[in-house]
Amino acid sequence: xxxxxxxxxxxxxxxxxxxxxxxxxxxxxxxxxxxxxxxxxxxxxxxxxxxxxxxxxxxxxxxxxxxxxxxxxxxxxxxxxxxxxxxxxxxxxxxxxxxxxxxxxxxxxxxxxxxxxxxxxxxxxxxxxxxxxxxxxxxxxxxxxxxxxxxxxxxxxxxxxxxxxxxxxxxxxxxxxxxxxxxxxxxxxxxxxxxxxxxxxxxxxxxxxxxxxxxxxxxxxxxxxxxxxxxxxxxxxxxxxxxxxxxxxxxxxxxxxxxxxxxxxxxxxxxxxxxxxxxxxxxxxxxxxxxxxxxxxxxxxxxxxxxxxxxxxxxxxxxxxxxxxxxxxxxxxxxxxxxxxxxxxxxxxxxxxxxxxxxxxxxxxxxxxxxxxxxxxxxxxxxxxxxxxxxxxxxxxxxxxxxxxxxxxxxxxxxxxxxxxxxxxxxxxxxxxxxxxxxxxxxxxxxxxxxxxxxxxxxxxxxxxxxxxxxxx
Amino acid sequence: xxxxxxxxxxxxxxxxxxxxxxxxxxxxxxxxxxxxxxxxxxxxxxxxxxxxxxxxxxxxxxxxxxxxxxxxxxxxxxx
Numbered sequence: 212x213x214x215x216x217x218x219x220x221x222x223x224x225x226x227x228x229x230x231x232x233x234x235x236x237x238x239x240x241x242x243x244x245x246x247x248x249x250x251x252x253x254x255x256x257x258x259x260x261x262x263x264x265x266x267x268x269x270x271x272x273x274x275x276x277x278x279x280x281x282x283x284x285x286x287x288x289x290x291x292x293x294x295x296x297x298x299x300x301x302x303x304x305x306x307x308x309x310x311x312x313x314x315x316x317x318x319x320x321x322x323x324x325x326x327x328x329x330x331x332x333x334x335x336x337x338x339x340x341x342x343x344x345x346x347x348x349x350x351x352x353x354x355x356x357x358x359x360x361x362x363x364x365x366x367x368x369x370x371x372x373x374x375x376x377x378x379x380x381x382x383x384x385x386x387x388x389x390x391x392x393x394x395x396x397x398x399x400x401x402x403x404x405x406x407x408x409x410x411x412x413x414x415x416x417x418x419x420x421x422x423x424x425x426x427x428x429x430x431x432x433x434x435x436x437x438x439x440x441x442x443x444x445x446x447x448x449x450x451x452x453x454x455x456x457x458x459x460x461x462x463x464x465x466x467x468x469x470x471x472x473x474x475x476x477x478x479x480x481x482x483x484x485x486x487x488x489x490x491x492x493x494x495x496x497x498x499x500x501x502x503x504x505x506x507x508x509x510x511x512x513x514x515x516x517x518x519x520x521x522x523x524x525x526x527x528x529x530x531x532x533x534x535x536x537x538x539x540x541x542x543x544x545x546x547x548x549x550x551x552x553x554x555x556x557x558x559x560x561x562x563x564x565x566x567x568x569x570x571x572x573x574x575x576x577x578x579x580x581x582x583x584x585x586x587x588x589x590x591x592x593x594x595x596x597x598x599x600x601x602x603x604x605x606x607x608x609x610x611x612x613x614x615x616x617x618x619x620x621x622x623x624x625x626x627x628x629x630x631x632x633x634x635x636x637x638x639x640x641x642x643x644x645x646x647x648x649x650x651x652x653x654x655x656x657x658x659x660x661x662x663x664x665x666x667x668x669x670x671x672x673x674x675x676x677x678x679x680x681x682x683x684x
Numbered sequence: 685x686x687x688x689x690x691x692x693x694x695x696x697x698x699x700x701x702x703x704x705x706x707x708x709x710x711x712x713x714x715x716x717x718x719x720x721x722x723x724x725x726x727x728x729x730x731x732x733x734x735x736x737x738x739x740x741x742x743x744x745x746x747x748x749x750x751x752x753x754x755x756x757x758x759x760x761x762x763x
Binding site: 426446455456457458459518521522575576577578579672673678681682683684 | 724
């Protein structure tokens with residue numbers, strides 16, 4: 212059964228695994244210089260022009276696995292030597308152009324940017340072209356292509372530029388840490404910083420949770436991950452790693468649904484606070500709409516706060532599909548509650564760093580939240596939960612949600628709201644397509660993810676949000 | 685007096701919500717709101733004995749069925 216979508220993820224995983232392995236037995240420093248060669252051995256390159264470049268890039272990946280550049284506040288970084296400087300010229304005619312007679316490309320171009328040479332082969336005059344792409348659509352030979360860097364295509368908010376060395380560069384003022392570029396770069400040149408060393412250190416110094424207790428708070432999208440094993444086995448695996456216990460972030464989502472629905476009824480318009488990338492996007496691109504952002508903490512932070520307030524000596528590690536959560540955990544409002552954040556990718560590396568084969572473990576249980584808390588993991592779930600919470604709390608208010616699936620949809624809704632033409636009173640903003648199940652820190656992304664989350668939701672013992680949160684009072 | 689009920693996954697499945705609800709009712713029926721504090725926690729480390737309840741350092745294994753008995757003996761009698 213495949214564990215990752217791409218070979219890039221597998222490579223990143225190998226680095227994380229090796230770094231973690233040496234960290235558990237305090238041998239990281241003496242082995243640090245040997246890790247690149249252990250991953251890229253021999254003389255024949257398998258990824259780049261030579262093994263030396265492969266190892267140089269691996270050294271940079273190791274740095275990221277160890278927390279990355281401390282001076283850069285962004286949790287996402289470009290490994291400049293790994294950037295392949297992909298072509299970025301925009302629309303170009305390729306050698307598939309057969310020099311036909313019809314010249315549909317010429318007819319459709321309103322700017323007169325298509326010119327022909329003596330062989331009737333088309334060329335695009337870049338001084339006139341506006342990159343509309345109409346010529347590419349009409350060419351019967353598909354001879355016109357759009358040469359765009361995958362990172363720039365992935366970044367719908369245009370936070371990636373090309374620097375003087377022709378490598379990708381992230382504009383930290385625009386970047387919302389969604390991680391779309393991390394997942395989409397075909398050369399693995401953009402990556403998230405990892406805090407696995409902090410977590411390993413935290414677990415080790417807890418001395419079997421005697422000095423303090425390390426709580427793992429897992430995101431509900433876990434239902435669509437580690438599908439080669441049972442969810443209960445993942446829970447046992449987490450405890451084997453050294454976590455004291457595992458709690459569903461979905462219970463925090465239940466708490467958020469209750470609070471956010473009340474806030475919505477009071478203010479009569481609200482944008483959701485669950486997705487840190489969406490909230491960051493409002494901060495950077497739509498500051499005028501900031502008063503509408505829900506004042507509630509995210510489900511992660513809400514539950515972590517509850518744990519810290521009710522349990523002495525607790526430390527909380529959030530484990531989810533999300534890179535932006537690493538950033539959220541550094542906010543002053545969240546820092547006191549969440550000690551560190553891991554992605555599912557990193558969790559897989561941690562399991563294997565300790566040779567924990569989760570498929571061979573007994574099944575433990577995970578059941579804290581309601582159906583509604585659990586479906587926060589997919590687009591539309593939050594809106595359903597808010598509607599349900601209004602009903603359960605007998606609040607006479609009709610929610611009219613704008614369910615925004617992906618950052619482009621978020622942008623459209625926010626633009627409409629800023630012009631006061633949005634026909635909705637609640638914006639559910641999810642930066643990743645599909646919701647959290649589309650997160651960049653997921654091991655795999657697939658068609659079945661949504662149904663897996665819904666199925667997991669239906670398995671919850673508590674059917675209503677009120678029942679799920681009743682134990683917290 | 686602080687009564688702490690485990691609301692972790694294992695105890696939740698064994699009925700910690702019902703234990704919490706009954707305790708809440710019993711506390712208000714007996715007007716003990718000012719003397720008994722009811723609290724939740726995730727995992728008391730003895731999952732097989734759930735629903736786990738502690739009063740100070742004393743550990744109790746409670747079920748939704750015997751919660752009244754537990755309350756009378758350990759909360760009401762000592763509050």
